[in-house]
Amino acid sequence: MLATFIAVLQQVNIEEKIKNAPDNRYEIGVAIAAYIPFVVLALVAYFIYYKAKNRKDLDD
Template identity: 40%
Template sequence: MKSLLFLVQAANLEDKLKNAPDDSYQIGLIIGSFVPFIALVAIAYWMYYAAKKRENNP
């Protein structure tokens, strides 16, 4: 199911990149597609850091 959803999202991104009016739109589209991933990585790191800190501080 997840792989199917990923393929659908990738196809939409490719279509948008093909029909982009200029380079700045393409750059914004690529950055916008990575922002959710970067946000999730940052939240995961913050949770790991908080748990590690709590473990070392009895």
């Protein structure tokens, strides 16, 4: 329930922002900002995988 509410609040129409962009630099910034959450999520997933793979207590 809370996750759905947060997802609705964070929904952004990127095409509309790019269409109303004052210049190309703004378009590039919007594109980069759109991909940052996915990159961070991938890094966190890799970190969790790495830590789980290298656990010493499972090597008995």
